Amino acid sequence: MPAKSSLPAVEKVFVTDERKEEVRRRLSRARGQVDGIERMLQENRPCAEILQQIAAAQEALRGAGKLMVRSYMEKCTTEGIKAGRAKEVYDELLEIIYRMVR
Numbered sequence: 001m002p003a004k005s006s007l008p009a010v011e012k013v014f015v016t017d018e019r020k021e022e023v024r025r026r027l028s029r030a031r032g033q034v035d036g037i038e039r040m041l042q043e044n045r046p047c048a049e050i051l052q053q054i055a056a057a058q059e060a061l062r063g064a065g066k067l068m069v070r071s072y073m074e075k076c077t078t079e080g081i082k083a084g085r086a087k088e089v090y091d092e093l094l095e096i097i098y099r100m101v102r
Contacts, residue, residue: 015071023064030060065100
């Protein structure tokens with residue numbers, strides 16, 4: 001099933017290069033932690049250690065998500081509201097918030 005389309009692009013740049021780099025760093029950290037979890041499983045490490053590493057990977061992804069929400073708020077919602085699409089913006093924002101807090 002295709003994803004619900006988001007608001008039309010007001011400008012072509014959604015995420016600044018600086019923010020992209022921040023998100024990439026978080027994703028790289030999460031990727032390394034997931035790889036570490038794989039190794040820990042192969043090494044038959046204690047469950048508590050593996051769970052701690054899983055929590056660290058989740059936190060790295062949450063951090064990347066927070067950065068993207070900030071970009072969304074700074075760029076997409078602001079521009080959408082300025083363009084007179086406040087209801088669409090608020091509906092989409094609520095949907096994003098609901099997805100992130102599950």
